[in-house]
Amino acid sequence: MIIAEQKPLKEIIKNLEGHRKILVAGCRSCVAICLAGGEKEVGIIAESLRLYSDMHDHLWEVDEITVERQCEKEWVKEIKKIVEGKDAILSMACGVGAQVMQEIYPDIRVVPGLNTSNMGAPEEQGIWREKCAGCGDCVLHLTGGICPIARCSKSLLNGPCGGSQNGRCEVNPETTPCAWDQIYHSLKRLGKLELMEQIIPPKNWITSHSGGPRRIVKQEAILTAEEKAAKGGLE
Amino acid sequence: MKAGSNLEKVLEAGHFAVTVEIGPPKSANPESVRHHARMLKGYADAFNLTDNQTAIVRLSSLASAVICLQEGVEPVMQMTCRDRNRIALQSDLLGASALGIKNVLCLTGDHQTFGNEKGAKNVYDIDSIQELLIFKKMRDEKKICGGEELEEAPKVFLGAAENPFADPFEFRVTRLAKKVNAGADFIQTQAIYDMERFEKWMEGVRERGLDKKVHILAGVIPLKSVGAARYMKNKVSGMIVPDSIIDRMRKAKDPKAEGVKICIEQIEYLKTVKGVHGVHIMAIAWEEIVPEIVKQAGLYPRPSV
Ligand code: SF4
Numbered sequence: 001m002i003i004a005e006q007k008p009l010k011e012i013i014k015n016l017e018g019h020r021k022i023l024v025a026g027c028r029s030c031v032a033i034c035l036a037g038g039e040k041e042v043g044i045i046a047e048s049l050r051l052y053s054d055m056h057d058h059l060w061e062v063d064e065i066t067v068e069r070q071c072e073k074e075w076v077k078e079i080k081k082i083v084e085g086k087d088a089i090l091s092m093a094c095g096v097g098a099q100v101m102q103e104i105y106p107d108i109r110v111v112p113g114l115n116t117s118n119m120g121a122p123e124e125q126g127i128w129r130e131k132c133a134g135c136g137d138c139v140l141h142l143t144g145g146i147c148p149i150a151r152c153s154k155s156l157l158n159g160p161c162g163g164s165q166n167g168r169c170e171v172n173p174e175t176t177p178c179a180w181d182q183i184y185h186s187l188k189r190l191g192k193l194e195l196m197e198q199i200i201p202p203k204n205w206i207t208s209h210s211g212g213p214r215r216i217v218k219q220e221a222i223l224t225a226e227e228k229a230a231k232g233g234l235e
Numbered sequence: 236m237k238a239g240s241n242l243e244k245v246l247e248a249g250h251f252a253v254t255v256e257i258g259p260p261k262s263a264n265p266e267s268v269r270h271h272a273r274m275l276k277g278y279a280d281a282f283n284l285t286d287n288q289t290a291i292v293r294l295s296s297l298a299s300a301v302i303c304l305q306e307g308v309e310p311v312m313q314m315t316c317r318d319r320n321r322i323a324l325q326s327d328l329l330g331a332s333a334l335g336i337k338n339v340l341c342l343t344g345d346h347q348t349f350g351n352e353k354g355a356k357n358v359y360d361i362d363s364i365q366e367l368l369i370f371k372k373m374r375d376e377k378k379i380c381g382g383e384e385l386e387e388a389p390k391v392f393l394g395a396a397e398n399p400f401a402d403p404f405e406f407r408v409t410r411l412a413k414k415v416n417a418g419a420d421f422i423q424t425q426a427i428y429d430m431e432r433f434e435k436w437m438e439g440v441r442e443r444g445l446d447k448k449v450h451i452l453a454g455v456i457p458l459k460s461v462g463a464a465r466y467m468k469n470k471v472s473g474m475i476v477p478d479s480i481i482d483r484m485r486k487a488k489d490p491k492a493e494g495v496k497i498c499i500e501q502i503e504y505l506k507t508v509k510g511v512h513g514v515h516i517m518a519i520a521w522e523e524i525v526p527e528i529v530k531q532a533g534l535y536p537r538p539s540v
């Protein structure tokens with residue numbers, strides 16, 4: 001899932017200066033799970049903004065709503081009635097959700113309430129760790145199911161650097177395991193250590209962001225003009 | 236001969252080689268590199284110019300290597316993957332070769348968070364093993380990484396670093412094998428204080444016959460003080476400094492002299508280790524001491540080949 005954390009309230013307030021009718025819009029997906037932008041967080045932020053407005057005579061009108069998924073047009077379109085008349089939306093979704101919100105409501109300013117960080121998973125309650133950098137050409141089959149691109153500080157492909165010690169990464173030994181130490185032990189457990197002997201050639205990064213913004217097309221899923229028209233009529 | 240560098244000739248002739256590190260300054264002034272090159276001339280077969288070591292912005296290794304050439308000493312240019320993608324690395328290699336640089340050391344590079352530009356965007360497009368692959372392909376096949384033909388190939392003797400003290404220990408010999416297979420002609424190791432572990436690593440190296448395929452130059456760092464020893468033990472990742480060394484430094488009346496003594500003992504010992512073909516002296520910010528060490532270790536004068 002996508003991991004994000006809230007921007008400091010101070011920054012949010014600064015970014016909202018000059019607006020009056022504000023909608024705080026949360027998302028029930030990833031950012032709710034990582035406790036950054038779900039219903040509960042939306043409630044807290046909205047209340048904080050109201051208090052701040054009262055204390056500073058800002059006369060802000062703060063509404064709140066949380067949608068199922070802010071990254072999908074259909075869900076975002078459903079809140080049209082609430083959005084109307086607002087002059088700013090504080091999006092408490094990830095950067096994707098905030099952008100979809102802006103696309104659907106192009107005339108209303110969308111301000112991000114979160115800093116989107118990475119694609120990761122919960123490690124234990126309250127701790128999330130990055131797992132994938134979306135390189136577009138997965139090598140997990142070569143690395144014991146542990147991603148060297150996202151989890152090695154140097155994105156190395158051929159084994160640990162000289163700074164790997166006691167299973168920790170030299171960059172942040174207290175908090176970060178050395179991905180290549182983990183890969184080594186995983187491959188050993190799996191009886192696949194010979195994979196560590198193979199030289200992995202330079203990676204083709206064209207499938208990553210280095211190739212520009214990416215787009216995936218699934219031809220059979222695209223609606224024909226006719227189907228689109230029929231669907232439009234039902235909306 | 237792959238490049239015909241002095242270092243290559245010394246090693247191929249079977250001499251015990253000496254290389255010495257020169258740290259470029261945090262400055263646009265070339266004088267310190269010039270000074271060190273003049274002062275150290277004759278005391279080593281080639282001189283490493285570090286590439287923004289520990290991610291600190293310094294006079295570039297390419298420029299420093301050229302300054303060495305002007306002073307008539309042979310450089311080993313270090314090139315890290317931290318700061319350049321494969322386009323820049325290949326371009327700099329062509330440039331270096333055109334300027335007369337014949338030894339290149341391929342390194343992954345210390346992470347930028349250790350240096351004075353912590354907020355830098357790093358590159359790490361390729362790793363040091365892939366860098367070796369690419370440079371070897373350029374030299375031996377006259378082709379760039381992407382496959383296009385070069386009009387003229389760079390002539391370089393290719394080096395890499397290896398750290399016998401990093402983990403997982405069992406993998407360190409395999410990692411060396413990968414570097415040799417990728418194209419390393421010589422290897423410079425991390426500074427060695429833990430001789431036992433080094434010996435164990437060398438055993439593995441010999442078992443796989445790697446000492447026959449690559450020239451191993453064992454790294455040494457002369458210690459200046461007990462503080463420096465402790466710092467390396469505690470703060471430098473991938474380094475092991477045994478307590479016996481720290482003790483010796485602590486008890487010494489003249490720590491600098493003791494540091495030199497330890498270093499010479501280490502070199503004397505390394506000379507006897509089968510498969511070690513030379514030493515690499517890293518006298519970090521203490522280059523002045525190198526002539527004394529080289530002389531006392533019985534490695535002066537250097538052979539002319
Ligand atoms: S190799 Fe690429 S796609 Fe696979 S987990 Fe790592 S970053 Fe993600």
Ligand code: SF4
Nearest residue numbers: 152160161169178179
């Ligand atoms: S210590 Fe391990 S995780 Fe950290 S940069 Fe080196 S190889 Fe990568």
